[in-house]
Amino acid sequence: MIIGCGALGCAAADLLARAGVGRLTLVDRDTVEWTNLQRQTLFDERDAAAGAPKAEAAARRLRAVNSSIVIEPIADDLAPDNAEAIVVPEPRPGVLLDCTDNFETRYLLNDAAVKHGIPLVYGGAVATGGVLMTVRPGAGPCLRCVFPDPPAPGTMPTCDSAGVLAPATAIVGALQAAEAMKILAGREEVLDPALRSFDLWSNSRQRLDLAHARRADCPCCGAGRYEFLQGRQRPEATVLCGRGSVQISPGRARALDLDALAERLRPQGPGRRAGSSLRQRLTHEPPDAGPIELTVFSDGRAIVSGTTDPARARGVYHRYIGA
Ligand SMILES: [Zn+2]
The missing domain is CATH 3.40.50.720 (NAD(P)-binding Rossmann-like Domain)
Structure with a gap:
């Protein structure tokens, strides 16, 4: 498979x-x-x-x-x-x-x-x-x-x-x-x-x-705790009514370096920093209901504008921010 x-x-x-x-x-x-x-x-x-x-x-x-x-x-x-x-x-x-x-x-x-x-x-x-x-x-x-x-x-x-x-x-x-x-x-x-x-x-x-890399304290193969299958770490996608956008909330607290992210997204065009957020038009992304725009917050949360499709928004988040 x-x-x-x-x-x-x-x-x-x-x-x-x-x-x-x-x-x-x-x-x-x-x-x-x-x-x-x-x-x-x-x-x-x-x-x-x-x-x-x-x-x-x-x-x-x-x-x-x-x-x-x-x-x-x-x-x-x-x-x-x-x-x-x-x-x-x-x-x-x-x-x-x-x-x-x-x-x-x-x-x-x-x-x-x-x-x-x-x-x-x-x-x-x-x-x-x-x-x-x-x-x-x-x-x-x-x-x-x-x-x-x-x-x-x-x-x-x-x-x-x-x-x-x-x-x-x-x-x-x-x-x-x-x-x-x-x-x-x-x-x-x-x-x-x-x-x-x-x-x-x-x-x-x-x-x-890795011949001796197996860890007895590994949560997965050591302790048998399957945290990802249990969905504890999954980003949530919420459609924001009337805004033509989807909010992605990461499954756990995160600290994003927005300056570094802005630098990596530069090929898409100039991004706009405002306080703890970065707004970026994704010019390489095919438009959906409108052009796709990403607003990322330093805690890892993001709003994907221009679509109401949670799967699309989650894909955009994975591709540009990473999971
Ligand atoms: Zn393991």
């Missing part, structure tokens, strides 16, 4: 479908945009013009590549209340590929994978670099053993604030597919028990050995 049909998901799904993986489930909440075509290799201009759901467009393309396997698209937003139903169906997936672009879903997936004992291959790419880690529940560290909490929103670059070099995404997707093939072939002994990262611009590579 591949969660996230962006650049990583496209690369991994293509390789696994061609390898003849018998059953592929593709999960994604987004639709294809023109700017995706730079790196999301399962989509073409027709998909972007139609605004096709990514999971469905990817399934259509992969069925043309290999008609002998079962491909199931799920166009849905993974959230605490539906995550286990989506990620742990019958028959159970042999491996989960985390190809998402936000920390909220990543930690949700880590909870679900550990709770149900399903291997998880985490991958990420932003700017010119990438990162990869395979979680084997019960046999090694989980994501929270290594990164106990998600980073505060606005502190990490995202693909929308920093851009992404397409070859970096292709490499991570290919590495994820290789890890999945090892797991599906029953060759877990050749998995790499490490956090691997690289940067294509500085030509650097790191490998952090």
Whole structure:
């Protein structure tokens, strides 16, 4: 099962479908945009013009590549209340590929994978670099053993604030597919028990050995507390009546560096600082009811104007501020 049909998901799904993986489930909440075509290799201009759901467009393309396997698209937003139903169906997936672009879903997936004992291959790419880690529940560290909490929103670059070099995404997707093939072939002994990262611009590579990184005090795999599945950390989306906007409240207190955020959002055009808020017109975002504008407060709360669609607003929040 591949969660996230962006650049990583496209690369991994293509390789696994061609390898003849018998059953592929593709999960994604987004639709294809023109700017995706730079790196999301399962989509073409027709998909972007139609605004096709990514999971469905990817399934259509992969069925043309290999008609002998079962491909199931799920166009849905993974959230605490539906995550286990989506990620742990019958028959159970042999491996989960985390190809998402936000920390909220990543930690949700880590909870679900550990709770149900399903291997998880985490991958990420932003700017010119990438990162990869395979979680084997019960046999090694989980994501929270290594990164106990998600980073505060606005502190990490995202693909929308920093851009992404397409070859970096292709490499991570290919590495994820290789890890999945090892797991599906029953060759877990050749998995790499490490956090691997690289940067294509500085030509650097790191490998952090995780053989002894499992923590007894990990809230997830140590204590069995699945805080993300329980929804305690989920940002709330509230439609603000009559304003054509949606308010996003983070699930926990956060302190945003608005100056740093303004700097990262500068490619969208000039932002306006007013006290503890930053207002930014998102010129790269396709308009909905009107142009999309983001007002961010230093406590992490944000108002997304120009839409009344909570899923759209949550997506904007994830992409520009981070989860
Ligand atoms: Zn853990």
